Amino acid sequence: MAFKTKNIFINLFVKDVSKSTHFFKELGFEHNPQFSDETTTCVIISDNIFAMIMNEEKFKGFTKKEVPDTTTSSEVILSFSVDSRNQVDELVNKALSLGGKTFTEPQDHGFMYIWGFQDLDGHLWEAAYMDESALNQE
Known part of the structure; x- marks a missing residue:
């Protein structure tokens, strides 16, 4: 039996959740307020794909790895x-x-x-x- 996922949640850290939310809204993506607060916005990419953009502090709560510097990597x-x-x-x-x-x-x-x-x-x-x-x- 092949494994198939129901939904995909992409978790990304951002410096400023408000600015990033504005950026993605202006690109035409909607957000789901049910999974959004001052630390996180759930951006709807498609019916089954979502980007969870969250501040670095919240993101770091999900991993023990270093958060990469996206200006160089x-x-x-x-x-x-x-x-x-x-x-x-x-x-x-x-x-x-x-x-x-x-x-x-x-x-x-x-x-x-x-x-x-x-x-x-x-x-x-x-x-x-x-x-x-x-x-x-x-």
């Missing part, structure tokens, strides 16, 4: 798909206008288009559009 690249190339560009350009930074230039692989940004705390996000009809033709 990365712990993960969070990739998600969108419905079009235009949505990739719109999302990344919006992130940049809100204080995010580019971490990759747009990459056009024909059937797939990807562009990445750093959020306010240096976490890496990547928006991708995949043309499945072009993929099936190859």
